[in-house]
Amino acid sequence: MRRRRYLAAVAGGALPAVAGCASIEQPFSDDEQHPLAGGTTTVRVENLSDTDHNVETNAWEALTFWEANDEEYAGFEVAFELAEEDPDVVIEYADDPSGCEAVEGYSERVLGCAPLLGPGTRPPDPIPIKVVAGARPYGEVRITTQHEIGHVLGLGHGDEPREIMSNRPEDxxxxxxxxxxxxETVLDAQEQSSEATRLFSQGTDAWQNESFEAATGPFQDAYSAFSTAETLIARSRNRADVFEGHPRVETIDLGGVRRHLDSIGERMGLAVSFTAEMLLAARAAADDETETANDHLRTANGDIRSFNRIDPPTIRDVAVALGLIRGISRDDTVIDIANEGI
Structure with a gap:
């Protein structure tokens, strides 16, 4: 049920990293041996991406993985060597999958492409490998690079090692x-905070009209919704700790996830605070306790100013840091309140 809701929530323009890559089949030759078997393959790395990652290191780590595991998975020995001139293979890192249009079912969801070579196939010269880097975590980029090299070595999406070659995100x-x-928990928090914002606006409208008693209900409900959102974000933040020390922690931007959740959590805490203060202010004003009401109002306005000084991450930011997607078009902030005090 929750998975269905999540997929619907990001469907508008979503680009899940689950698409992995697409391979390009090649024409056959009379040679029954894999074209890279038994020799040294020269590789040039080209960086056309704005990524902060060291793509040369990323590529070399991917290449050495296959050198160490070639016979187990590909069934033949292969050696790689970096070279600038006349390479056999070019690994290109970029921020989008342009250049992969020849693959079946091409879309912006593609994270890479490479020719699927096997015994008797005639490879292009040079053999092109495309990897989308961008803001993706380093480890996820490396897995894509390993995946595409696997295609060049003749492996398909159903072959081992599944944690590299599978096109299923679960693998x-x-x-x-x-x-x-x-x-999904962050999305739940966003829904709660959006509802809280709507209720808070109702309360402030009633306050501005000096309908103080009428303002207490919306402020109370907004307080409850903001509190729920704060709890959900805290739960997400604690859940992220499971990645600490994980052997493949580089496949997630754990620091980024924590920063984003801490930022959202801080805003939620301030939202809980200023909503509680406005509830107390409305109750005091309804009882004609003007001085008390103004004290709570000043505190609320201070919290709102602090709230608005925090630059909130988008759902996209959180998803990219989690290593789930390359990017989505949805730019909603988790919560937004007008800059002016009440």
Whole structure:
């Protein structure tokens, strides 16, 4: 049920990383041996991305993985060597999948592409490998690079190692269910905070009209909704600790996840505070306790100013840091309140 709701929530323009890649089949030759078997393959790395990652290191780590595991998975020995001139393979890192249009079912969801080579196939010269880097976590970019090299070595999406070659996110993304759980909880918090914002606006409208008694109900309900959102964000923040010390922690931007959740959590805490203060102010004003009401109002306005000084992350920011998606078009902030005090 929750998975269905999550998928519907991000459907508008979502670009899940689950798409992985698409391979391009090649024409056949008369050679029954894999074109890279038994020799040294030269590789050039090209960086056309704005990523902060060291893509040369990323590529070399992916290449050395296959050197160490070539016979087990590909069934033949292969060696790689970096070279600038006349390479056999070019690994290109970019911020979008342009250049992969020849693959079947191409879309912006593609995270990479490479020719699927096997015994008797005629490879292009040079063999192109495309990897989308961008803001994706380093480890996720490396898995994509390993995945595409696997295609060049003749492996398909159903081959081992599944944590690299599978096109299913459950196989390729470590602790995938936990990441989904965190993102869904943040989405739940967003829904709560959006409802709280609507209720808070109702309360402030009543306050401005000096209908102080009428303002207490919306402020009370807004306080409850903001409190629920704060609890949900705290739960997500604690859940993220499971990635600490994980052997593949580099597949998630754990620091980014924590920063985003801490930022949202701080805002939620301030929202709970200023809503509680406005509830107390409305009650005091309804009882003609003007001085007490103004004291609570001043405190609320101070909290709102602090709230608005915090730059909130978007749902997209959280999802990208979790290593779930390359990016989505949804730019909603988790919560937004007008900059002016009440």
């Amino acid at each position: 390729r993304i470590p602790l995938y269910e936990v990441r989904i759980e965190i993102l």
